[in-house]
Amino acid sequence: MNIVIVGGGAGGLPLVTMLGKRLGRKGIANITLVDASASHIWKPRFHEVATGAIDSDLDAVDYRAHAHQNHYHFHKGRMSDLDRDNKEIILEAAVSPDGLEILPERRIPYDYLVITVGSLGNDFNTAGVRDHCLFLDTREQADRFHERFLNHCVSANYYSKPVSVAIVGGGATGVELAAEIHHAIALLKLYGHKSLDRSRLQVHIIEAGPRLLPALSEQIAAAAQVELESMGVQVHTGTMVKQADEQGFITADGERIDAALLVWAAGIKAPEVVAKWGLEVNRINQLMVTPFLQTADEAIFAIGDCCACELVAGKNVPPRAQSAQQMAKHTAVNLQRLIKNMPLKPFKYRDHGSLVSLSGYSALGNLMGSMRSGSFFIEGWMARMMYVSLYRLHQAAIYGWLRTIMLLMAGRFNRLLRPRLKLH
Numbered sequence: 001m002n003i004v005i006v007g008g009g010a011g012g013l014p015l016v017t018m019l020g021k022r023l024g025r026k027g028i029a030n031i032t033l034v035d036a037s038a039s040h041i042w043k044p045r046f047h048e049v050a051t052g053a054i055d056s057d058l059d060a061v062d063y064r065a066h067a068h069q070n071h072y073h074f075h076k077g078r079m080s081d082l083d084r085d086n087k088e089i090i091l092e093a094a095v096s097p098d099g100l101e102i103l104p105e106r107r108i109p110y111d112y113l114v115i116t117v118g119s120l121g122n123d124f125n126t127a128g129v130r131d132h133c134l135f136l137d138t139r140e141q142a143d144r145f146h147e148r149f150l151n152h153c154v155s156a157n158y159y160s161k162p163v164s165v166a167i168v169g170g171g172a173t174g175v176e177l178a179a180e181i182h183h184a185i186a187l188l189k190l191y192g193h194k195s196l197d198r199s200r201l202q203v204h205i206i207e208a209g210p211r212l213l214p215a216l217s218e219q220i221a222a223a224a225q226v227e228l229e230s231m232g233v234q235v236h237t238g239t240m241v242k243q244a245d246e247q248g249f250i251t252a253d254g255e256r257i258d259a260a261l262l263v264w265a266a267g268i269k270a271p272e273v274v275a276k277w278g279l280e281v282n283r284i285n286q287l288m289v290t291p292f293l294q295t296a297d298e299a300i301f302a303i304g305d306c307c308a309c310e311l312v313a314g315k316n317v318p319p320r321a322q323s324a325q326q327m328a329k330h331t332a333v334n335l336q337r338l339i340k341n342m343p344l345k346p347f348k349y350r351d352h353g354s355l356v357s358l359s360g361y362s363a364l365g366n367l368m369g370s371m372r373s374g375s376f377f378i379e380g381w382m383a384r385m386m387y388v389s390l391y392r393l394h395q396a397a398i399y400g401w402l403r404t405i406m407l408l409m410a411g412r413f414n415r416l417l418r419p420r421l422k423l424h
Helices: 013-024 043-051 065-068 139-159 172-190 216-232 272-276 321-339 379-401 401-417
Strands: 002-006 028-037 075-076 079-083 089-092 101-102 105-109 112-115 163-168 201-207 236-237 241-244 247-252 257-258 259-263 300-302 310-312 353-358 362-368 375-379
Touching: 002 013, 002 105, 013 028, 013 065, 013 321, 013 379, 028 065, 043 139, 043 379, 065 075, 079 272, 105 247, 112 321, 139 163, 139 172, 139 259, 163 172, 163 247, 163 257, 172 201, 172 216, 172 353, 216 236, 216 353, 300 321, 321 379, 379 401
Parallel strands: 002 028, 002 112, 028 075, 112 300, 163 201, 163 259, 201 236
Antiparallel strands: 079 089, 089 105, 241 247, 247 257, 353 362, 362 375
16 A cells, blocks of 8 residues: 655645554555655744744754654655556656756656645736745745845945845735844844844835735734834735836836845745646646545545635635644544545544734734634734744644654754854
């Protein structure tokens, strides 16, 4: 029995960990993970990688080492095609940066396949965005932003000019990135950039909708805007961007919002290649799935941001890390039921609330209470602690609690030895 998981993100890595421990270790099934990267970083932390708040090398999970510890196999590669007749996935050839072939095109057989390739930023075919904007969809893109950001700060410090960043998208990524940039500037001043000052930092958030954080409550959105504006962030709501160029963004009203660094964090879509695999997709390339998280092909499941699972009529399960994690846990159970010839159970999404981090300054969000009491709003240190705990829960799912506690302690010691910001 071969079970293949494509994508080692917020859903794929916990899933392969559970299957490796429950099926791989006992020899019940061969569990294989495929990912284009060699390591994993929790996507909700990419904004921290981008500003240097965390070191992507220290916080990454190496897939090969993790596979050895959790009884599954890892293949580094990008899935390019799907052969459903022969039940095989096709990985494109691996090529080095200088053009040398490292590995040829490969085929991996499956009995059950789980596609969890996540999502990418949706530029809505806006002119100039792909040429001039930075995205935060992958670790590589977050590292690229970090390099560009540090270089811009070095130049701004030397020439005593402003540090300017414009972010399109007032969702969680845009809001959290804006706050992290302010925190990073404060720390950079401590490490020798004497001319840098938050009073000379120009950060714009541009949101087409009427308010920030459109997926969350108005109370959370209002509180977030107050916090950001108190830092000096300029919030532009109800502002549609029609074009990007080398200097900045041009809005539908003809206004220019210029900045040295342009970031696109508005909307999502599944990777374009997903639509080429012969399975039903929606307008943003998400795979259409049944309540059991199966595609039209019953041997193929899809979880996380790359799937469209109906929550209620006309509304899908939201593309969040908690959704992917719940789907992973549910799919692990259903795959075991299939092996035992037991009927599948339908997936039921449970909203545990949403939290938004404003770097070290604050956090805010809502937690879901009972059905009778609904949700309740939290902010400040309590929300910050809850936000951090979400990452620890993710670590526990892939490492176990003992190793998670050890990692927490190691992180505390690291703070005594290493800079508070990644400076290279």
